[in-house]
Amino acid sequence: MTDDQSHRRAGLFFGLGAYLVWGVLPLYFKLLRMVPPIEIVAHRILWSLILLAVLVALRRRWAAIRAALGAGRIMLTLMLTSALIAANWLIYVWAVVHGHVLETSLGYYLNPLINVLLGVALLKERLSRAQVGAVLLAAAGVALLAWGAASGLWISLSLAMSFALYGFIRKIAPVDALEGLSIETALLAPLSLAGLLWAHQGSTGLTGFGGTTAFLLVLGGAVTAIPLLLFNAAAKRLPYSTLGFLQYIAPSLQFLLAVLAFGEPFTLAHALCFGAIWTALAIFAAEGLRLGRARARAAAELPEPCP
Secondary structure, three states: OOHHHHHHHHHHHHHHHHHHHHHHHHHHHHOOOOOOHHHHHHHHHHHHHHHHHHHHHHOOOHHHHHHHHOOHHHHHHHHHHHHHHHHHHHHHHHHHHOOOHHHHHHHHHHHHHHHHHHHHHHHOOOOOHHHHHHHHHHHHHHHHHHHOOOOOHHHHHHHHHHHHHHHHHHHHOOOOHHHHHHHHHHHHHHHHHHHHHHHOOOOOOOOOOOHHHHHHHHHHHHHHHHHHHHHHHHHHHOOHHHHHHHOOHHHHHHHHHHHHHOOOOOOHHHHHHHHHHHHHHHHHHHHHHHHHHHHHHHHHOOOOOOO
């Protein structure tokens, strides 16, 4: 196995791990439904920062973090990504706690298609006719859901856009996964701590909950940091298109949980919207395979260079 193959294989395992954890995450947040979502997010940030500090110390990455802190461009980028991921977390937790797991699933199904639009708009990538048709079909599905008066559509669109932008910017940012996430979390920590102190009048926010709830809030550090570290590591090792295909794992698990475990209503508008998006993703996947094979054949037919 070549170094490049080994690099991509590791990225594949990292990506699978991240999306499997994210897929079952609603089960964790349902256990915390008695805690206000903004407090859950604040705890996620603070306990993640402690865990990340331990990892940075164990891996001796303080020098890399100091270098990133001294780079103005990197810091501006991480300020933007920290705002995006905080918004994503807050919307997601609020949606799960309030019974909108189906809408979160739709949002993450839309993610790969938003990635495509970002590639077209920002990287000047070109789409085939089939790919354009798939994007239009997905847009029609969203329009059908909007027409069906789906009050949770804003959840889906907000989650899709915020995480797609986060992943895109983090992929091109010249900072490794651990260092980048540590700085993002550190940037969000002061606001999180201030919010908890204000909400609980000077305590950390743990004393007002039972032992199980307090333990779950502390566990939020690992639940938050580990899949994000895996995702960022995968984003550095895999083509963005491959990362997009792996994204189907999490919303599929969330969809099954919403319908089968949580009993959320699945209306005709939902059926039409999900059907359109699933079809669009299938078209996009098939077209991606066709174009990949065509490029491989073209490369194989190139003449050998002269010695």
